[in-house]
Amino acid sequence: MPIPFSSRLAVSTDVMIRQVGDEAVLLDLKTERYLGLDDVSNRIWHVLTAGGTVQAAYDTLLGEFDVDPGRLRSDLEEFVQQLLQFGLVEQGAESKQA
Amino acid sequence: MSLTNTIVEQEQPRLTEQTYDYILYGLRLRSRVKLTLAGAPGEGIADIELSPAEPHWMEAKISAVELDDSDWINIHALPCGWSYVRYDGMFDFLISPSGGCIIYRLLAEVSLESFQTYALGRIFSFALVQKGYEPLHAATVVVNQRAVAFLGASTFGKSSLAACFVTAGYPLLTDDVLRLEEQGDRYIAFPGPPRLKLLPRVARLYLEDVSAGTPINNKSRHPKRVFSLTASQSCATPTPLGAIYAVTAPRKVYRRQRIGVGSLPPVEALVKVLSFTHNHELTGKERLARQFDAARRLIDKVPVRSLSYPRILESLPEVRAAILADLE
Numbered sequence: 001m002p003i004p005f006s007s008r009l010a011v012s013t014d015v016m017i018r019q020v021g022d023e024a025v026l027l028d029l030k031t032e033r034y035l036g037l038d039d040v041s042n043r044i045w046h047v048l049t050a051g052g053t054v055q056a057a058y059d060t061l062l063g064e065f066d067v068d069p070g071r072l073r074s075d076l077e078e079f080v081q082q083l084l085q086f087g088l089v090e091q092g093a094e095s096k097q098a
Numbered sequence: 099m100s101l102t103n104t105i106v107e108q109e110q111p112r113l114t115e116q117t118y119d120y121i122l123y124g125l126r127l128r129s130r131v132k133l134t135l136a137g138a139p140g141e142g143i144a145d146i147e148l149s150p151a152e153p154h155w156m157e158a159k160i161s162a163v164e165l166d167d168s169d170w171i172n173i174h175a176l177p178c179g180w181s182y183v184r185y186d187g188m189f190d191f192l193i194s195p196s197g198g199c200i201i202y203r204l205l206a207e208v209s210l211e212s213f214q215t216y217a218l219g220r221i222f223s224f225a226l227v228q229k230g231y232e233p234l235h236a237a238t239v240v241v242n243q244r245a246v247a248f249l250g251a252s253t254f255g256k257s258s259l260a261a262c263f264v265t266a267g268y269p270l271l272t273d274d275v276l277r278l279e280e281q282g283d284r285y286i287a288f289p290g291p292p293r294l295k296l297l298p299r300v301a302r303l304y305l306e307d308v309s310a311g312t313p314i315n316n317k318s319r320h321p322k323r324v325f326s327l328t329a330s331q332s333c334a335t336p337t338p339l340g341a342i343y344a345v346t347a348p349r350k351v352y353r354r355q356r357i358g359v360g361s362l363p364p365v366e367a368l369v370k371v372l373s374f375t376h377n378h379e380l381t382g383k384e385r386l387a388r389q390f391d392a393a394r395r396l397i398d399k400v401p402v403r404s405l406s407y408p409r410i411l412e413s414l415p416e417v418r419a420a421i422l423a424d425l426e
Contacts, residue, residue, distance in 0.1 A: 014383070016387060016390055018368075018390060018391070018394045020364040020365050020368055020394070020397070021364045021365075023363075023364065023365045024365075025365055025368055025369070025390075025394075027386060027387070027390045029383040029386055029387060030383075032381055032386060034369065034372065036365050036369070
């Protein structure tokens with residue numbers, strides 16, 4: 001079930017990220033797994049974990065990328081689900097603002 | 099020293115206190131066994147000590163270890179922070195949490211060269227990691243006063259490629275364990291034992307060594323042999339690292355494929371350096387975090403190139419030529 005876009009995401013405490021040019025590599029110290037982020041997913045990661053809601057991230061990304069809004073929404077939902085599934089982020093409290 | 103000389107013959111029933119110092123990977127090793135390495139000049143504080151175990155002490159230390167008899171190699175992390183590595187029917191080792199001590203016990207009569215191959219290679223990597231270093235799994239030669247490392251897993255052909263360089267006058271810096279030290283805007287690569295582990299036919303082809311070499315172990319498990327290099331064939335001086343070539347796995351290269359030398363995207367370069375650490379056994383958050391940061395800094399300062407070639411022994415000079423052209 002996709003998480004509400006009013007949610008906030010926080011980077012899990014056991015996750016390290018290192019920038020490599022426009023891309024990045026994540027290391028989950030708990031599972032000892034590495035994950036590579038290309039330039040697009042790297043940008044998405046940064047926006048998602050900047051402290052705002054998923055909705056705010058969506059709005060930012062919609063302004064930056066030439067993409068169909070519906071496609072962006074579904075891709076973002078899928079990306080967030082993967083991050084949660086891998087334990088790379090944790091779901092924080094939902095924002096009370098609409 | 100005779101190749102058939104065994105450690106058992108060297109050691110007296112009553113161990114003496116005599117020690118021998120060597121400089122290995124840039125560190126001072128103090129050994130209770132006389133090794134076939136050049137002695138360290140002068141005096142100094144030992145970084146790592148290699149000593150035989152008192153039998154009862156060793157047994158007590160590993161009493162809770164459950165050995166897997168189906169595996170020739172057993173590696174265990176002990177609760178007290180020591181690492182235990184056992185090569186069935188040959189020897190076992192304990193490496194201290196600080197990396198300052200390597201304790202060994204002979205389980206059978208073994209050759210000195212066999213003992214050195216393991217003690218100064220894979221076992222030593224445990225000590226290096228415990229001391230905070232991040233050794234890479236690489237064969238390294240010296241080209242125009244710069245170290246050039248061939249990075250990859252075992253059986254990738256790194257040593258054979260290094261032998262091809264040696265025969266052309268480019269000395270070997272280290273065959274297996276590459277220790278690096280960051281100094282300002284560059285990395286220094288440190289010399290390992292002046293030896294190559296090769297198939298005998300590779301040694302005949304490129305080192306013109308018609309000897310049979312020395313077996314690596316007494317189990318006939320390893321087709322490779324150890325071949326000692328002369329002073330002119332090896333470099334005993336710490337050398338700035340010029341480039342790293344990440345070698346493509348043999349199974350990913352078909353015989354008619356052309357030799358490929360090229361750039362690696364930064365993320366791939368980072369992944370390669372992380373993949374080919376010399377020690378995957380010591381994990382834990384602290385070590386992984388350190389390794390991650392070390393690899394990240396390394397790729398910023400040292401070019402990491404991809405290298406793929408069909409594994410045709412007679413064609414290694416062409417591979418060498420491609421690498422030399424790439425270095426220019």
